[in-house]
Amino acid sequence: MYSEERQSLSDVTLMVKESLAGSTAERGGSRTSNISDAVTLTVSERPKPTVTIKPDRHAFGDTVTLRCDIYGEGFTSWRYNWYKDGLVSVFSELQEHTFSPVTESDAGKYSCYGTERGGSRYSHRSDAVTLRVSDPKxxxxxxxxxxxxxxxxxxxxxxxxxxxxxxxxxxxxxxxxxxxxxxxxxxxxxxxxxxxxxxxxxxxxxxxxxxxxxxxxxxxxxxxxxxxxxxxxGVSPPVSLIISPSRTQHFTSVSLSLSCKDQRNSDGWRVRRYTDSGQVEDCSSSLWSSQTRGSTCTNSYTSTADTGVYWCQSESGENYHPVNITVHSGVILESPVHPVTEGDTLTLRCLYQFTTPPNLRADFYKDGSLIQNQTTEMIISNVSKSHEGFYYCKHPERGESPKSWISVTGEISQISVLHTLSSVLTVCPYLLVTVVLIFKCYRMRVTSVEEEETSV
Missing domain, CATH: 2.60.40.10 (Immunoglobulins)
Known part of the structure; x- marks a missing residue:
């Protein structure tokens, strides 16, 4: 850039010297010539282009246009030269260049400069602008x-x-x-x-x-x-995921057993899981556990990485009965694996891994609100839908447990409906016999009246 400026100044100096030559002269004495006519010297500053990208926000696969604008007095027509990442590029001599579609290889820093068509003048180089292209995700x-x-x-x-x-x-x-x-x-x-x-x-x-x-x-x-x-x-899935110990929260460094049970063929199921790391894993083909017999899966040494959702999958690929299991080092909440039925009793305990017995006297919370304090177990009789929510326990010294969702089902109402239907079906035969007898009595009475009228 410095050499370009220096060349420009040299050209201006030469033009000034040529304009002033012969304006005054001395011929071997003191005599001088007349002063020449005045000339106008015009020095034009070289313009600096600007590069724009349209649209401003773009992604992989979009149509993106680069444009070089050069504004300067006395300049009429330009041939455009483009740079990418500081290197001269001949991909275009036009004022605009379009990428359609733009790809990741097009990303980079772009600048331009112009040379005058039919002349010797040229512009400065523009500041570089960055074209960022993201992968399609x-x-x-x-x-x-x-x-x-x-x-x-x-x-x-x-x-x-x-x-x-x-x-x-x-x-x-x-x-x-x-x-x-x-x-x-x-x-x-x-x-x-x-x-x-x-x-x-x-x-x-x-x-x-x-x-x-x-x-x-x-x-x-x-x-x-x-x-x-x-x-x-669902209320009655075709298969149940049996967890031992039977709770949704578990300590680290202990044994955990899971199995799928149904009334037909327990060997036709397998235990799968989806961990917090986003991995889908099969018990029979993973390092975290071993499949011992039938559909029973045993994890002999649990860790926090075993936290996730576990479920049963049939041989045909159908998935049933997901259960959220948390593995935690420290305080855990002992809560039921399966949903609690309305009208039943819910019992929660706070357990600590490093005491014997593990039961702690702690405070119990539901959805962030304290519901019972300083007790070894919290008992809720006659559970209703309002008791559904997130529960956890907290000890002042040992800390607090993770949260567990307690689900409440309305199975009792369904049982009542089934009981009513069963009762109706039981009574139906008696009602049918009664209707038939009434109909026969009516027919006999009509026949008797008709015979009397005939005899008269």
């Missing part, structure tokens, strides 16, 4: 929540870098994170617009989902999205 989220009851509506939403425009979406369930195996949903087309909606969730919808997006022109594929689990619980 699909992200999935759930609305309204990932824990559902049978019959609840739910929607999985897939977006690419915050926008779903111009993309076609496919939906998969995660078979195994370690093998990178994803299974395309048979009704994946329902998510073509970015939303995969289930109007009435069923137990079979329990699982871990991912999405992927693509465009036709040009052909661009995103990587698989983040994982999004859906957990659907």
């Amino acid at each position: 699909a992200e999935v989220r759930v609305s309204p929540q990932k824990w559902l009851r049978e019959g609840d509506p739910v929607t999985l939403i897939c977006e690419v870098n915050g926008s779903s425009t111009g993309w076609t979406f496919s939906w998969y369930t995660v078979v195994s994170d370690y093998s990178g195996h994803y299974q395309l949903l048979s009704d994946s087309s329902r998510g073509a617009g970015g939303n995969y909606t289930v109007s009435s969730a069923a137990l079979k919808h329990t699982g871990v989902y991912v999405c992927r997006a693509e465009t036709d022109t040009p052909v661009i594929y995103t990587t698989f999205s983040n994982t999004q689990p859906l957990w659907v619980t």
